[in-house]
Amino acid sequence: MLISGLLIALLGISSPVSTGPDYSECYENTFCIEAEDTGNRVDIYVRSLVDWEVTIFLEVEMANMRPDTAMPLVQSMPGKKRTHALSLKVRDIGYPWSFSYNLTWIPGDAGARHDADAVYELPFAKGRSFAVGQGFQGRETHQGTYAIDFLLPEGTPVHAARGGTVVDTADRFTEGKLDPVLKAAGNFVTIRHDDGTFGYYVHFRHQGVAVRAGDRVETGQLIGYSGNTGYSSGPHLHFEVFSTTKEMSSRTLPVRFRTGRHGVTYLEEGQRYRR
């Protein structure tokens, strides 16, 4: 999960006529904050560089300025657009003004609603069957989490449970064991679904990811090879669907799968399912 913060400052004594952003700061090739000084106010925009939403949490310190919206600002910004975030009006024109901001952000739309009709494919090749280790709210490491562990041996092809746009991946990690130190060291793929939720697949083998950020993937498409990297007690694929929250966090969601013998169903721990 990407979260960044930065403090910047813009100072002025009014009146430059703006022909483009007077200030621009970009974050992880994902979006840029741009500020335009119009003389009696500064307009602040978020310009997205990607296809998916981000949610920002913005705090602003001001001198001789006032915001046109409640602070702190928490707002989800659409992908591939330049969106007005807020304006800071100069109180006493002709007198010096300044502001600085502190930004935190997270991928995703805090207003996204999971499509209630969505049915997921089992994340492996058609015709194959694997057992579920831990299921939703599993007692080992899934307490409070709607996640599924599929017991895939290392090197098993992993297929997208649902199509969308690849947001982020990692496949540089080599080590895996049940040690909290390795919680951020699992190779993964995150896919944004068309309803604004995300599918998260983790524990791919070293160099075992077959897609890149920005790729469009279809349901059932090969996305990589299972492994045992990160916080993991043995080879498996951990899969969860999550949405972003206004509290700058995420929550996992219970989802149903299409299965060979059991029809469309929530998956159960210990049960084996054929795709």
Ligand SMILES: [Zn+2]
């Ligand atoms: Zn898991």
